[in-house]
Amino acid sequence: MPESHDVGRDAAPSFDLTTRPWVEVLRLDGTQDALSLREVFAQAARLRRLVGDLPTQEFALLRLLLAVAHDALEGPRDIEDWSDLWSDPECFAPVGAYLDAHRDRFDLLHTETPFFQTARLRTEKDEVFPLNRVVADVPNGEPFFSARLPTVERLSFAEAARWVVHAHAYDTSGIKTGVAGDDRVKGGKVYPLGVGWAGQLGGVFAEGRDLRETLLLNLVAADTTELTVRPGDLPAWRRPPNGPGGAERAPTGLRDLYTWQTRRLRLHHDADGVHGVVLGYGDPLSPRNQHVREPMTAWRRSPAQEKKLGASPIYLPREHDPARAAWRGLEALIADRSESSQGAEAAPYLRPRIFDWVARLATEGHLERGHLVRARTVGVVYGTQQSVVDEVVDDHVAMSVVLLHQRDRACAQQAMGAVRDADRAVLALGDLATNLARACGRDTEGPRATARDRAFGELERPYRLWLAGLTGHADPEEQRGHWRREVHCIVGRLGDLLIAEAGDTAWQGRTVELKKRTEWLNSALARLWFRRALDECLGHPHLPADQRPPGAEAAPAPTTS
Structure with a gap:
């Protein structure tokens, strides 16, 4: 009609x-x-x-x-x-x-x-x-x-x-x-x-x-x-x-x-x-x-x-x-x-x-x-x-x-900081993917991009839920601490999966050229660097700052990318 x-x-x-x-x-x-x-x-x-x-x-x-x-x-x-x-x-x-x-x-x-x-x-x-x-x-x-x-x-x-x-x-x-x-x-x-x-x-x-x-x-x-x-x-x-x-x-x-x-x-x-x-x-x-x-x-x-x-x-x-x-x-x-x-x-x-x-x-x-x-x-x-x-x-x-x-910026500061927490944690995971690929003698760009995309995908829903509940709490900074621990858990788990997927070749490792030295790089060293980087940007997930294990406040781990 x-x-x-x-x-x-x-x-x-x-x-x-x-x-x-x-x-x-x-x-x-x-x-x-x-x-x-x-x-x-x-x-x-x-x-x-x-x-x-x-x-x-x-x-x-x-x-x-x-x-x-x-x-x-x-x-x-x-x-x-x-x-x-x-x-x-x-x-x-x-x-x-x-x-x-x-x-x-x-x-x-x-x-x-x-x-x-x-x-x-x-x-x-x-x-x-x-x-x-x-x-x-x-x-x-x-x-x-x-x-x-x-x-x-x-x-x-x-x-x-x-x-x-x-x-x-x-x-x-x-x-x-x-x-x-x-x-x-x-x-x-x-x-x-x-x-x-x-x-x-x-x-x-x-x-x-x-x-x-x-x-x-x-x-x-x-x-x-x-x-x-x-x-x-x-x-x-x-x-x-x-x-x-x-x-x-x-x-x-x-x-x-x-x-x-x-x-x-x-x-x-x-x-x-x-x-x-x-x-x-x-x-x-x-x-x-x-x-x-x-x-x-x-x-x-x-x-x-x-x-x-x-x-x-x-x-x-x-x-x-x-x-x-x-x-x-x-x-x-x-x-x-x-x-x-x-x-x-x-x-x-x-x-x-x-x-x-x-x-x-x-x-x-x-x-x-x-x-x-x-x-x-x-x-x-x-x-x-x-x-x-x-x-x-x-x-x-x-x-x-x-x-x-405009006059109460506490929640906004923590919300923006929480996004930066996620960015830094995902950067650490990307470095881990890069290091594992180099330990296997493989190309690094593909694994790095895949790991980052997966991590942001895994963090999206938790962040949205965390943000929705942020203003219902009296202490936004305390809620930021909860968020950091959740990011540490999620990204840490993804890192463990990357290490497991890298297999024996990455565990055995190989000699690689870093920026200022030569290093025997394997999955164990890559994992150490990764965990240190996570602790540096997020804090240790279970301990207060003054009780973190040695290395938790160290400089970020070197990247081979």
Whole structure:
């Protein structure tokens, strides 16, 4: 059956996103549903979260909802305004009238102002392209998390709407067919101008117990000093419709940034759905020093950019490493500026501004110390000059907001220190794997990497459980001691397994060249070094510091890597 009764062959085409179901959601009871924009806000307290065709789609749709909320509520103006919203079960009630007022701009098929599209966009040859230009799980015809092989022939209007939002956020770079009227076209093409804005970020947001909490936790007040908001900040649907091409400008604020039009796009459809697309570049946006505007990513200083441009500091988004679980990057989320800077020197890293905001809520008492949030991390790894999607990152770490408290840093210090404990213990295990491989006369890189990956995998669940319970204890430092003993036990056991697997060849050993001497290396010596390194970084698991056996406080064991 055709999806839309209001897309008839005689009637004006229409698919109203304010009233038609298109946003996929997960309810608190575990069932999945599709809702209109109006329904999402009306039912937010009964919804667990958004559900996207990809995790990146969820991130892009959340930012769209936040832009709607900021504009409909005209704020929050300050933290007191936010507190009123937090305590009001009907805080999103004004959104309904707002959507009515701007209904034409939320019509996916409107003839003059189609949602997030450019009316009458065309190429000089009037080409219409397959939908895998906008469906990220089929990058350039290659399968990726997809049941649609090898291409996408049709989309329902609901699916197409979600992918339109996603394309502006995460579309790949590369050479694109030029559209008529774009002065950047050379020889019928526009050369690479970068991926969609969210694709340049290591996306992060605070997730609450339900969608209502999630929206409010990420609804940053206009008086936040760390973010620049200029007068007249408007979302895309309250700006004049875009023509072909694009222009460089600075975002005016969060409403503008969350709906940034990085592409020019036009869907081709019939009464039953969407069958083609025209896609070109839109408004470019450099990530350089956008930390004063973009709250949903961590930032890193770029010495290379500072040297190139002769300016300092210059910050770029801190992208996610798909091989590094979110708990291992906790410090990037919770360390405040004073903990990552060195004196007057600008900090090498900045945590996401969204967690500066949650920190303010916790510090000023608008969130209880024990209130739990999940730090969700979402991002894309692009390949081949950013022209294809290689990997999608989606992870989370649950924590109490006390970890972000600006005047009570005890729990945060121990939580970050516990990650460093794990890193040092895993380094010791990697050295053991290296030494055992050399004792056998084998290559060292493979065994070292395998041992490290296995150890981090074994430590992930215990750390998450330990972190969840950290704030329930009066003495965080004592809990850190418990964590060190658990790490010592887990990594020590993995070390014993490595030694057993190395077998007789490693037990017999061989002569190897160390940095300053020659050594007869076998599994017994490798084990001695390993145990000494564990005791050095974690302490002996059973004895207080003043009763450790000889060597427990010695320098780290030599590595042969």
